[in-house]
Amino acid sequence: MSELATPIKPEPRRFGLRNMLTMYAVAARQAIIEQLQYPAANMMFMVHILIEPVIYLVVWSSVATSQGGAIGGYTAAEFAGYYIIWTLVRQFNLAIGPQGFHWRIKEGRLAAELLRPVHPLLPDLGYYLGYKVPQTIYWLPMGILLWLLFKPEINPVAWQIAAFPVVLMLAFFVRFFFMWLLGLVCFWTERVDALFELYFAAELLFSGRLVPLEVMPTWAQNVANFLPFQWTFYFPIEVLLGRVDLPEFWPGVLAQLAWIAGGYTLVRLIWKLAVKRFTAVGS
Amino acid sequence: MLKPIKLFGLFARISILNEVQYRANFFLQVLQSSLSLGTGLIVLSVVYSYTDNLGGWSQAELLAVYGVFVLMSGLIGSLVLPNMWAFMEDVREGRLDFTLTKPEDAQVLISVRVVAIWRLVDVVLGLVVLGVAITRMGLEASWWLAFAFAATLIMGMVLLYCVLLLASILSFWFVRVWELMEMMQSIFQAGRWPVGIYPDWLRLGLTYLIPVAFAVTVPAEALTGRLTPELLAGTLLFTIVALVVTRLIWKWGLRNYSGASA
Numbered sequence: 001m002s003e004l005a006t007p008i009k010p011e012p013r014r015f016g017l018r019n020m021l022t023m024y025a026v027a028a029r030q031a032i033i034e035q036l037q038y039p040a041a042n043m044m045f046m047v048h049i050l051i052e053p054v055i056y057l058v059v060w061s062s063v064a065t066s067q068g069g070a071i072g073g074y075t076a077a078e079f080a081g082y083y084i085i086w087t088l089v090r091q092f093n094l095a096i097g098p099q100g101f102h103w104r105i106k107e108g109r110l111a112a113e114l115l116r117p118v119h120p121l122l123p124d125l126g127y128y129l130g131y132k133v134p135q136t137i138y139w140l141p142m143g144i145l146l147w148l149l150f151k152p153e154i155n156p157v158a159w160q161i162a163a164f165p166v167v168l169m170l171a172f173f174v175r176f177f178f179m180w181l182l183g184l185v186c187f188w189t190e191r192v193d194a195l196f197e198l199y200f201a202a203e204l205l206f207s208g209r210l211v212p213l214e215v216m217p218t219w220a221q222n223v224a225n226f227l228p229f230q231w232t233f234y235f236p237i238e239v240l241l242g243r244v245d246l247p248e249f250w251p252g253v254l255a256q257l258a259w260i261a262g263g264y265t266l267v268r269l270i271w272k273l274a275v276k277r278f279t280a281v282g283s
Numbered sequence: 284m285l286k287p288i289k290l291f292g293l294f295a296r297i298s299i300l301n302e303v304q305y306r307a308n309f310f311l312q313v314l315q316s317s318l319s320l321g322t323g324l325i326v327l328s329v330v331y332s333y334t335d336n337l338g339g340w341s342q343a344e345l346l347a348v349y350g351v352f353v354l355m356s357g358l359i360g361s362l363v364l365p366n367m368w369a370f371m372e373d374v375r376e377g378r379l380d381f382t383l384t385k386p387e388d389a390q391v392l393i394s395v396r397v398v399a400i401w402r403l404v405d406v407v408l409g410l411v412v413l414g415v416a417i418t419r420m421g422l423e424a425s426w427w428l429a430f431a432f433a434a435t436l437i438m439g440m441v442l443l444y445c446v447l448l449l450a451s452i453l454s455f456w457f458v459r460v461w462e463l464m465e466m467m468q469s470i471f472q473a474g475r476w477p478v479g480i481y482p483d484w485l486r487l488g489l490t491y492l493i494p495v496a497f498a499v500t501v502p503a504e505a506l507t508g509r510l511t512p513e514l515l516a517g518t519l520l521f522t523i524v525a526l527v528v529t530r531l532i533w534k535w536g537l538r539n540y541s542g543a544s545a
Contacts (some may be wrong), residue, residue: 044462048469054485055473060399062480063334144400149482191307194314201322247367 028130081152101183177263208234343419350412353443439498474499
């Protein structure tokens with residue numbers, strides 16, 4: 001038998017680290033180019049995001065002022081600091097919403113994504129990491145404006161400023177995995193809106209998104225300790241606000257890492273089950 | 284004058300017939316609305332746990348503001364917003380031509396086409412919250428109060444309709460208008476609280492740019508006996524001006540519209 005007759009057994013294509021990095025870079029670049037095309041739309045989206053903390057800020061600083069200057073250890077100026085950092089943290093923990101995932105499955109987009117040699121989670125990750133660049137650019141003028149309007153007070157020391165980008169990125173990863181996990185529910189049912197709202201209601205109450213957790217009633221603080229949400233809002237905000245000392249900092253980072261590991265494991269597990277259920281119709 | 288109302292009745296009937304086929308949607312809406320109501324009430328209670336007076340509004344009065352907010356969201360969400368989304372979709376897809384060729388006034392037609400009946404759940408919930416708030420305030424019922432409340436509520440709705448229609452008209456020129464609509468919906472969230480607590484620059488925007496003040500705070504003021512006849516007259520004047528301006532811009536926009544379907 002000649003060499004030619006031997007059945008060609010394709011070498012499994014190695015998807016090495018270098019290819020992975022290229023893939024992330026391409027996805028990130030795509031996000032940057034795509035979003036810089038629409039400055040007006042992105043500015044409006046920014047206002048859409050900013051109005052929420054501004055409402056909280058006004059309400060809580062007027063409550064603080066009416067109670068003799070401070071509640072839960074926050075003065076009106078510290079509330080202003082909290083919610084202005086909030087806006088930056090919000091830019092960074094933005095990840096694919098379950099709505100986007102729903103659309104992706106309903107429109108059959110996922111079929112094409114499944115054919116690629118990479119897990120669809122990875123381009124998402126690259127895309128949302130790249131998205132942070134235009135978002136930060138669009139955020140800057142708004143952040144400065146809010147700073148001038150509300151005159152906040154924040155007191156971070158050097159290491160807290162240095163640690164902030166790290167906990168900010170970890171916050172993004174925590175939220176990214178849990179949003180993805182929520183999106184996976186769409187493999188099982190179409191009627192997901194109520195579930196999404198339940199999730200966002202829980203996030204609002206237990207993440208520090210509504211108000212610093214110290215200001216929430218004790219029952220809410222206790223519940224929050226068993227959920228991932230506070231590591232995506234409250235913790236990074238508090239770090240830059242200068243309210244987290246070293247003895248609290250390291251357990252916080254560990255908790256972020258633990259929730260990332262937990263979220264990642266769950267995504268992998270449920271993804272396997274989900275893909276088995278998936279059937280695509282059409283092209 | 285009667286024709287728009289008749290048309291609205293007709294379209295509402297079609298919408299209802301369409302929607303009652305999907306009764307599960309009703310229960311989902313009940314679930315969603317109760318969830319957001321519950322969250323809103325928890326937020327209020329956290330504020331209450333620290334203070335019983337926010338910008339001169341007592342707890343029961345703040346509850347009334349929240350009730351008006353839920354009520355108004357339900358009204359706009361069922362009667363106005365679905366029409367605006369459908370209209371923008373029509374412009375994009377070139378289907379508006381079919382509306383324009385009909386003998387009835389096009390602005391009326393696009394404004395009364397759809398009723399999202401399940402969103403009326405919010406109207407009911409809003410009324411319940413209002414009922415509780417009124418009992419707690421120990422309000423004495425009077426014809427003047429009832430009239431002032433109903434009048435300001437209707438005018439608030441008309442004003443929001445004008446602003447939302449103006450934003451939708453932009454789709455004659457621009458493609459991505461939905462961001463603007465989303466932005467306006469999130470700004471409407473500011474109506475959960477009386478606009479008096481916001482700093483001046485924001486309060487002016489919430490009064491004249493996006494009339495959250497007229498839509499929620501003014502009806503709540505009417506209900507809590509803060510409405511002066513001058514404010515009522517001013518609201519009426521502003522509503523009429525907004526209606527006329529919207530009508531003019533609508534006509535101007537239509538002249539600029541060129542159908543894409545044919």
